[in-house]
Amino acid sequence: MTTTTTPVTVLGLGAMGSAIAKTFVDRGHRTTVWNRTASRSAPLVDAGAAAAATAAEAAAASPLVVVCLLDGTAVDEVLAAVEGAVAGKVLVNLTSGSPARARANERWARDRGADYLDGKIMGDPPYVGTPNVMFAFSGSRSAFEAHGSTLRQLGTVAYHGEDPGSAAVEFMAQVAVGYEFLIGFLHTLRLVQAEGVDVAEFAERVAGSLAGYPPLLTSFGKAVKSGEYGPDLGSLDVQAALMDDMISHRESLGVESVRMREVKELMDRRIADGHGDQGFSSLFELLAR
Structure with missing residues (x-):
């Protein structure tokens, strides 16, 4: 039990929303829950939560209202339902979405007298309430200071400033790094498997x-921040000499080579521009559309 037990409402009881609500209940918060499919409230009610009949009733029950839904369309529908109940509240949206949507949600909340925090979750429901889940927040500083x-x-928390879109920027960029790395890794597993290498041992x-x-x-x-690119990984002149072999090796085995x-x-463009002495990080200069 914590000494700070602010009443909390959780709107949306999918796997993540249920884990969030259960954590609040377990930590001694008076927790009100609502879900469009009302039966999902039952396990939380058994644990000590109160189930509201409507989203508006749930929002009215607590000063801190947490929204955790599937997507932005679902958020829009729920916000429309609670429009008359959020004045004076702190609205925390933990639904995945873009920076632009976060900023639009903040304007919606401000116009209705509510403070807004946008939050993004990096982790899985079973780990909510432990340091193994990362929560990025941005938006109202006073709201974060009051309810931080x-x-x-809920997990390891970072505040990214008053721009409500900043947490979404952080989330989408972090997820993108994972996808970029992992698709490249899968390409490489295809390559080594084609050569008869044990992919599990290689991994x-x-x-x-x-x-x-x-x-x-x-x-x-x-390097990107300063614009000063040293020869990291070696100069591009040297690195570029590897690329034809990298590409032909893949294509000889029938492995897709578009990334290489x-x-x-x-690399060729950067060298042609006179920067062959710089390193791989300098390719950043060519990535704007």
């Missing part, structure tokens, strides 16, 4: 090499 201790009970070796990447990522960030062709094209 409550929100920190273990790659996992062991990942410890070398954090310093490289940090150096890339500094993109890298070669960027």
Whole structure:
């Protein structure tokens, strides 16, 4: 039990919303829940939550109203239903969505007398309430200062500033890094499997090499911020000499090579522009549309 037990409402009881509500109940918060399919409230009521008959009734019950739904369309529908009940409340939206949608939601809340925090979740429902789930928040600073201790009970929390879209920027960028890395990894597994290599054993070796990447990522960030690109990974003149072999190796085995062709094209363009002495991080300069 915590000493700070702000009453909380949770709108949306999918797997993540249920985990959030259960965490609040377990930490001693008077928790009101609502879900379009009312039967999903039953386990939480058994745990000590109160179920509201309508979304508006649930929103009226607590100063802190947490929304966790499938998508932006569902959020729009629920916001329309609670429009007359959010004045004076802090509205926290934990639904995945774009920075533009977060900013629009903040304007909606402000016009109705509510403070708004946009939140994004990086982690899985079973780990809510532990440090293994990351919550990024942005929006009203006063709302975060007032309710940060409550929100920190959900996991590891970071506040990204008063722009309500900043948490979504962080979330989408973090997820994109994962997808970019993992699709490249799957391409490589296809390559080594085609050569008869045990893919599980290869994956273990790659996992062991990942410890070398954090310093490289940090150096890339500094180079991009400053615009000063040293020869990280070696100069592009040297790196580019590998690319034809990388591409032909894949194509000889029937493995898709579009990603390597993109890298070669960027390297060739950067070298042609007179920057062959710079490193891989300098390809950043070519990535604006």
